Amino acid sequence: xxxxxxxxxxxxxxxxxFEKEVLFDISLNIADGEFLGIIGPTQAGKTxxxxxxxxxxxxxxxxxxxDGLNTADKKTDLVKVRxxxxxxxxxxxxxxxxxxxxxxxxxxxxxxxxxxxxxERRIREAMELVGLDYYQFFCRDxxxxxxxxxxxxxIAGVLACRPKVxxxxxxxxxxxxxxxxxxxxxxxxxxxxxxxTIIFISSSMxxxxxxxxxxxxxxxxxIVLEGGxxxxxxxxxxxxxxxxxxxxxxxxxxxxxQKGIAVPLDALNLDEALEAVIAALKRAGAGAPWS
Amino acid sequence: xELTRNITLGIYLPGDTVIHRLDPRTKIIAxxxxxxxxxxxxxxxxxxxxAAFTLAxxxxxxxxxxxxxxxxxxxxxxxxxxxxxxxxxxxxPGANVIFSFRFLEATDAGLHMGTLMxxxxxxxxxxxxxxxLTTSMVALxxxxxxxxxxxxxxxxxxxxxxxxMVIALRFVPTLAEEMEKIIKAxxxxxxxxxxxNFILRTAKVFPVFLPLFINAFKRAEELIVAMEAxxxxxxxxxxxxxxxxxxxxxxxxxxxxxLFSAVMLILILSVLPSL
Numbered sequence: 001x002x003x004x005x006x007x008x009x010x011x012x013x014x015x016x017x018f019e020k021e022v023l024f025d026i027s028l029n030i031a032d033g034e035f036l037g038i039i040g041p042t043q044a045g046k047t048x049x050x051x052x053x054x055x056x057x058x059x060x061x062x063x064x065x066x067d068g069l070n071t072a073d074k075k076t077d078l079v080k081v082r083x084x085x086x087x088x089x090x091x092x093x094x095x096x097x098x099x100x101x102x103x104x105x106x107x108x109x110x111x112x113x114x115x116x117x118x119x120e121r122r123i124r125e126a127m128e129l130v131g132l133d134y135y136q137f138f139c140r141d142x143x144x145x146x147x148x149x150x151x152x153x154x155i156a157g158v159l160a161c162r163p164k165v166x167x168x169x170x171x172x173x174x175x176x177x178x179x180x181x182x183x184x185x186x187x188x189x190x191x192x193x194x195x196x197t198i199i200f201i202s203s204s205m206x207x208x209x210x211x212x213x214x215x216x217x218x219x220x221x222x223i224v225l226e227g228g229x230x231x232x233x234x235x236x237x238x239x240x241x242x243x244x245x246x247x248x249x250x251x252x253x254x255x256x257x258q259k260g261i262a263v264p265l266d267a268l269n270l271d272e273a274l275e276a277v278i279a280a281l282k283r284a285g286a287g288a289p290w291s
Numbered sequence: 292x293e294l295t296r297n298i299t300l301g302i303y304l305p306g307d308t309v310i311h312r313l314d315p316r317t318k319i320i321a322x323x324x325x326x327x328x329x330x331x332x333x334x335x336x337x338x339x340x341x342a343a344f345t346l347a348x349x350x351x352x353x354x355x356x357x358x359x360x361x362x363x364x365x366x367x368x369x370x371x372x373x374x375x376x377x378x379x380x381x382x383x384p385g386a387n388v389i390f391s392f393r394f395l396e397a398t399d400a401g402l403h404m405g406t407l408m409x410x411x412x413x414x415x416x417x418x419x420x421x422x423x424l425t426t427s428m429v430a431l432x433x434x435x436x437x438x439x440x441x442x443x444x445x446x447x448x449x450x451x452x453x454x455x456m457v458i459a460l461r462f463v464p465t466l467a468e469e470m471e472k473i474i475k476a477x478x479x480x481x482x483x484x485x486x487x488n489f490i491l492r493t494a495k496v497f498p499v500f501l502p503l504f505i506n507a508f509k510r511a512e513e514l515i516v517a518m519e520a521x522x523x524x525x526x527x528x529x530x531x532x533x534x535x536x537x538x539x540x541x542x543x544x545x546x547x548x549x550l551f552s553a554v555m556l557i558l559i560l561s562v563l564p565s566l
Contacts, residue, residue: 054479056479094473096502108480157480
């Protein structure tokens with residue numbers, strides 16, 4: 001289920017003294033089953049762009065096609081569009097409102113007029129997907145959960161709507177390392193096993209480097225870089241120029257290069273980096289410098 | 292989906308016009324006097340004069356008229372309902388029925404009262420919006436506190452009261468922004484806020500207001516901690532670095548206000564209310 005953005009521009013509070021243009025002429029195609037990372041400094045328009053993908057925002061100029069449906073078209077059923085494209089906000093407090101986890105997850109399917117047994121099935125499925133034990137958490141008070149659990153509950157609430165595309169807006173922000181890893185594992189699993197298209201906004205370059213296949217870099221409302229995750233993160237200078245810190249792995253490879261060890265910059269994780277360094281050292285014919 | 296854009300209450304637009312430069316006390320007193328006048332007048336002529344004055348006031352602030360007027364939009368449905376109530380339910384003796392719809396009867400007196408009430412509320416909103424648009428929150432608190440200070444002696448906690456009012460105003464746009472986010476989050480889970488009949492729509496406010504209230508309480512608690520962490524202990528013993536000072540401009544403003552009030556009073560007293 002592809003999403004196509006063509007020449008999308010957006011202005012907040014149009015027609016007031018607070019008018020603020022946040023997106024300029026964005027064109028982007030998101031293919032079926034893709035894992036797209038969106039990065040950029042603060043105020044780059046990441047969230048605004050993402051909210052166009054499920055018609056939470058309607059472009060002021062240009063058009064957005066979700067599975068061929070134009071979101072600006074009055075005849076398009078936006079509820080259907082939002083059913084196809086799930087959106088998880090950074091702050092789960094923005095959507096949790098029922099007393100128990102189970103009831104809150106049931107909210108989405110209930111809005112879709114699912115039968116009782118269907119709702120029950122979806123709750124179980126969604127809780128399992130995010131790694132919340134059904135028996136342990138079903139009756140738990142949502143506001144007594146930890147930050148990471150709340151966020152997983154929020155993701156489950158969206159997954160229960162059975163979206164084909166999932167937009168995740170900085171879902172790991174403010175979590176402790178363990179909570180962060182759990183969420184990332186959940187997301188990776190959704191993409192690999194459930195074949196859900198993921199649009200992943202993050203302020204952490206490392207996370208995007210580890211998960212995404214393709215990356216879009218936004219800066220002041222424009223796409224400044226776009227491409228495979230390796231090509232994008234290898235362009236360290238351009239990332240730094242707009243105030244983004246490249247992933248730590250890339251930084252290390254960069255330092256090695258400066259020290260005269262010629263390694264490629266496109267390693268995305270520790271294993272790849274290790275291989276690249278060993279290969280470079282072998283090429284140099286020298287023994288390991290630390291021996 | 293943008294709520295924030297329609298809420299002008301509590302927003303301050305910096306500027307350098309005469310109105311912006313006035314002492315906040317002058318503006319608060321003037322606002323209070325204008326509101327009193329507003330509740331005294333009962334004729335269309337007087338309202339027309341008052342509306343002209345308000346318009347002149349808004350134009351002096353150099354804030355786009357459209358922006359100020361947009362702030363009225365969310366109030367329009369409420370006003371319309373109030374107008375209909377007046378129209379159909381006001382039946383003083385001697386009123387003539389203009390038209391009837393089944394058991395409902397609209398009287399000329401009802402029409403008159405409803406219309407006057409609507410104009411009154413609109414002008415009231417415009418005046419208060421103009422005050423908040425041209426006065427920063429800091430200035431507003433200072434002004435209110437200074438005006439309430441004489442009542443300290445009889446136990447009115449002027450500083451705390453002023454602080455409470457200002458915080459409440461300050462958080463109007465913040466809460467609106469938050470509500471927008473919650474509405475979006477729930478829309479993403481399939482709530483169609485613009486569908487269904489009145490009862491169905493009313494039921495849809497719960498998924499929005501519950502998180503909003505919970506967040507508001509949390510925010511209040513955080514704010515308390517943040518204030519206390521910076522040694523806020525209430526009004527006792529607080530001093531000001533920049534005290535308020537009235538100048539010629541304020542004198543001129545009061546003179547203008549006095550003149551306008553006199554004109555209004557003559558209008559109010561000379562033309563006997565038609566009802």
